[in-house]
Each structure stands twice: as C-alpha cells, then as structure tokens.
Ligand SMILES: Nc1nc2c(ncn2[C@@H]2O[C@H](COP(=O)(O)OP(=O)(O)O)[C@@H](O)[C@H]2O)c(=O)[nH]1
C-alpha cells in the first residue's frame with residue numbers, strides 16, 4: 481500500500497483535534513506528533529499532544545515545514561512522519577492551512593486533505609470558550625491574522641480536499657466514515 485497522510489486542517493475551534501482523536505480511537509490511525517513553542521494547555525501532555533519546545537530547542541530540529549501561528553512557532557519533521565508510517569501506512573496530522581498547502585505540494589497524492597469548517601464562524605468563539613481556553617488567549621487568537629486566514633479554504637486546496645462542515649458531530653462522523661471507506665478501497 482502507498483503510504484499516505486490524512487491532513488486535518490481548518491480554523492481554530494473547527495474541530496481538528498476532536499476529529500484527529502476520533503480517527504485515532506475509531507480507525508486506529510497513528511498521529512504525527514508535531515512541535516510547538518506554545519505553552520501546554522491544561523490536560524495536554526508532552527509527546528502526546530505536541531512535542532513542546534523552547535525557541536532554542538525548536539531551532540535545532542530538522543523540520544519539513546515550519547509556521548508562525550498567533551506568535552508561536554509550529555513545525556513538523558519527516559522523522560515524525562516516518563515514525564508514524566512505521567506503525568501504519570495511513571496516518572493523520574493536524575496542521576494549519578499553510579502547512580496543509582506545503583504537505584500537498586511536497587507529498588502530492590500521498591497527502592489527503594480534510595478541511596474543516598462551520599456554517600456560522602461566530603460559533604467557533606463559543607466552542608473555544610467551552611473548551612476552556614483562557615479568555616486572554618482566546619481573544620488574542622481570534623484577533624490573529626492566521627485565525628482569519630484559516631476560516632477559508634486556501635485556493636491551492638480548493639477542489640483537492642474533502643470539505644466537512646462540522647456543525648453536527650454525528651454528520652461529521654458519517655462524512656469521515658465515507659472518506660475512510662474511499663481510502664481503504
Ligand atoms: N503548519 C503546521 N501547523 C501546525 C503544526 N502543529 C500544529 N499546527 C497548527 O497550528 C495551529 C494552532 O494550534 P493550537 O495552538 O494547538 O490551537 P488549535 O487551533 O486550537 O488546535 C492549528 O491550526 C494547528 O493545526 C505543524 O507542525 N505545522
């Protein structure tokens with residue numbers, strides 16, 4: 481089987497982490513752990529949710545791509561991707577849209593993109609608040625250029641992605657099931 485990576489992308493609060501966790505538990509897809517200089521949120525574990533880095537340790541990594549998102553650095557390595565591929569031919573990764581575009585450009589058909597969105601962008605703020613994000617962090621996030629950019633699918637991915645409107649979780653599970661059926665066929 482060709483090795484592939486299911487790239488989950490979309491705005492903050494659109495449900496990327498929820499989808500990634502569901503794909504891990506229901507379909508046993510290994511997740512590529514990426515690196516960030518962001519501080520861990522409550523409940524996040526180093527080496528599981530992210531490899532949490534300092535600017536110093538981030539600089540020493542050999543990264544496939546790196547972005548700045550809301551003043552923090554995020555990046556993923558070929559080593560991390562290969563580690564996940566050692567476990568399974570189909571793996572998943574959560575990226576911002578800029579990272580998703582890079583993956584599509586570098587990996588072609590090996591990168592299968594899922595763009596998550598909601599029909600009412602204002603609902604994202606409520607979801608972030610109910611997730612427990614600190615108010616200051618939330619306000620800053622919503623102001624960031626990256627947040628606004630990721631509300632819309634980038635033109636390079638338009639027509640080359642599965643788009644899921646994640647309003648209703650049961651519908652999203654059905655849509656993911658269809659994507660998984662296609663990938664396994
Ligand atoms: N390009 C890229 N984006 C990443 C990477 N790791 C995480 N991200 C993205 O960075 C953004 C911010 O992530 P985070 O602070 O965890 O907040 P979230 O949006 O609530 O998941 C999200 O769009 C993530 O998908 C990475 O290695 N590369």
Ligand SMILES: Nc1ncnc2c1ncn2[C@@H]1O[C@H](COP(=O)(O)OP(=O)(O)O)[C@@H](O)[C@H]1O
Nearest residue numbers: 492493494495496497498607611646647648649
């Ligand atoms: N379909 C949905 N309906 C309502 N809330 C949702 C839905 N999908 C996810 N959520 C909730 O929204 C919040 C943000 O989701 P999360 O997966 O953390 O988003 P992201 O990783 O894209 O920032 C979480 O509290 C999550 O439980």
